[in-house]
Amino acid sequence: MKYRHLFFDLDHTLWDFETNADETLRHLFAEHNIGRHGVSVEKFIKEYSDINHGLWRLYQGGKINQQQLRATRFPRTFVQLGLREEDSPTGISEQFTDLLPLKKAVFPYTYEVLDYLRDKGYRLHLITNGFRNIQYLKLDASQLTEYFEEIVTSECCGHLKPDTRIFEHALERAGANAPESLMIGDNLECDVLGAYNAGLDQVYFNPAKRRHFNQITYEISCLSELKEIL
Incomplete structure (x- = not known):
């Protein structure tokens, strides 16, 4: 693995x-x-x-x-x-x-993929630029909280993605190192470039299939495609 x-x-x-x-x-x-x-x-x-x-x-x-x-x-x-x-x-x-x-809407295959990854033994975490109390409400309402060990918000960390310090903070919280970690997100600057600069491989979630010229470790248009990578 x-x-x-x-x-x-x-x-x-x-x-x-x-x-x-x-x-x-x-x-x-x-x-x-x-x-x-x-x-x-x-x-x-x-x-x-x-x-x-x-x-x-x-x-x-x-x-x-x-x-x-x-x-x-x-x-x-x-x-x-x-x-x-x-x-x-x-x-x-x-x-x-x-x-x-x-509100409770999530992207297609969210629960199926998170169940699959958890069952495969991956340790799942969140890194979000959202406000702490708001993000926890979203997670609870959509029944996502239980999937994640560490939930790192920019508000609690003091740094926003793509600042490498929020990724370093998340790695420390999770007891992880960069080579064994993968960032999955929709934002080329905040998630992909931020993770790259912090030494993490990246998955760019691009459901609209927007054209770009960035060098990315992986790119998907549906969360179900994570099963082909992991």
Whole structure:
């Protein structure tokens, strides 16, 4: 067995962030009657997603903090929709934060593959840039917690992927070394490049089959393909 320790990303790799966020945003759109502004739910979701992704890039780059991310994403969405910041309902960001982690959608074959890997004797861990309390809620709601020995969040570590220090921290927590470890994630910069720089082999999870020119140890478009590698 070449690898003993497998480190997974959570959002967009196991936990289906887009599906869960879509369901949450549709709920909030209806609850606050945002359609009265002449905006479609599809447009609302698209603009929010674009704004949120941009803010997360700033957060991962250390340019804004958690509070700034949460406080600005919905007001900026409403401005982008041609409305006013004050049209953003009071407390909607807190509602989103409360509701989203309780959603349960995961990618196809998630449980089957994790069962297979665990039964094969691999030791499974998580490395995530998400906020600690939110990530644990997601894991519990989707019944994923039991699979992982070590759950390393950027919040508890003090460093965000792709910083090599979060990978080094995770290796230390797991009692692992880099040559016997493999990182599985969807983000070329955070997961793949970060793991590479820390000396870990990588699996790039690319369900959309996006074109790229990165050198990667393995690439898959479905989690079931991990059975062919491991």
